[in-house]
Amino acid sequence: MIPRLDAAAIAAQDPATLAQLAEAATGVGFFTVHGTALSGARVEQAIETYRAFFHLDEAQKRAVDMAATGANRGWGRAGSEQVDPQVNPDYKQYFDCGFQVPRDDPRSALPVYAPNLWPDEPARFAAIIGAYYTDACAVAMDVLRGIAGAIGAPRDHFDQAFDTPMALLRGNFYPARPAWATDRDFGIATHTDYGCLTLLAMDGSPGLEVRTRGGGWIPVSAPPGEFVINFGEMMEMWTGGRVRATPHRVIGTDAERISVPLFFNPNVDTNVARMGSGEEIRAGDHLQRRFSETYVHLKTG
Ligand SMILES: O=C(O)CCC(=O)C(=O)O
Numbered sequence: 080m081i082p083r084l085d086a087a088a089i090a091a092q093d094p095a096t097l098a099q100l101a102e103a104a105t106g107v108g109f110f111t112v113h114g115t116a117l118s119g120a121r122v123e124q125a126i127e128t129y130r131a132f133f134h135l136d137e138a139q140k141r142a143v144d145m146a147a148t149g150a151n152r153g154w155g156r157a158g159s160e161q162v163d164p165q166v167n168p169d170y171k172q173y174f175d176c177g178f179q180v181p182r183d184d185p186r187s188a189l190p191v192y193a194p195n196l197w198p199d200e201p202a203r204f205a206a207i208i209g210a211y212y213t214d215a216c217a218v219a220m221d222v223l224r225g226i227a228g229a230i231g232a233p234r235d236h237f238d239q240a241f242d243t244p245m246a247l248l249r250g251n252f253y254p255a256r257p258a259w260a261t262d263r264d265f266g267i268a269t270h271t272d273y274g275c276l277t278l279l280a281m282d283g284s285p286g287l288e289v290r291t292r293g294g295g296w297i298p299v300s301a302p303p304g305e306f307v308i309n310f311g312e313m314m315e316m317w318t319g320g321r322v323r324a325t326p327h328r329v330i331g332t333d334a335e336r337i338s339v340p341l342f343f344n345p346n347v348d349t350n351v352a353r354m355g356s357g358e359e360i361r362a363g364d365h366l367q368r369r370f371s372e373t374y375v376h377l378k379t380g
């Protein structure tokens with residue numbers, strides 16, 4: 080149901096692999112990829128680094144609480160994001176970091192390129208997570224080049240739109256599902272991702288569920304070193320609905336779980352309206368609108 084693809088075959092533009100990629104992108108909207116430049120050991124290191132941070136006392140995490148800022152860099156406490164307005168805010172905690180534009184670049188004033196907030200502890204957090212961010216962006220770009228091939232576009236079709244990406248790396252921390260949780264409480268409620276492509280690493284434990292076209296839910300998981308890939312709203316708009324942004328959720332289990340999505344969003348000024356439509360949807364506007372709908376501290380309406 081969810082295709083399992085080899086990164087080397089994608090890079091080599093293997094026709095059978097590109098066909099599977101195209102089918103996944105336009106069908107279920109999810110696939111997994113293995114054999115990338117990011118090893119299982121690197122993913123485990125990132126997961127354990129996030130785990131050490133989330134296990135700190137609340138008071139320590141508060142020093143990097145994004146709620147004290149007008150942006151989304153740093154720690155998000157439980158209940159600080161509501162991805163589905165029909166249900167309660169999610170019970171997960173998370174930590175977000177993003178692309179750093181040079182300080183003399185006027186775009187550095189935009190919230191979508193806000194400076195990162197790094198905790199002092201655990202040791203080497205910024206170095207480990209920062210390096211993971213850089214390498215994950217390269218892996219995501221390689222997959223996008225494969226997708227360009229799969230939809231019949233030149234391999235470098237997406238490159239220019241991602242030279243200053245509004246890419247956001249998140250560590251999601253799901254504690255055991257709380258005893259007080261009702262059917263309106265989720266680790267992360269049903270949502271579609273906002274951007275183009277999500278490169279999701281996880282610790283191999285179950286939790287993620289993907290909605291099928293028929294309305295059912297299928298579990299998806301991958302061990303460290305294998306990534307779950309899905310597409311977001313901007314990609315769906317850009318391709319006129321050919322590539323699907325598929326809804327997904329985590330209800331949660333009685334075990335703690337960590338996942339690490341890289342939301343690979345394009346440059347702020349990318350036009351993500353359907354190609355050739357003559358319309359304009361600025362990627363930065365779409366992303367900022369979705370942020371202000373879902374982060375409780377940024378909610379405007
Ligand atoms: O934890 C997961 O597996 C999925 C997380 C997710 O969907 C998200 O952060 O957007």
Ligand SMILES: [Fe+2]
Pocket residue numbers: 270271272327
């Ligand atoms: Fe998601």
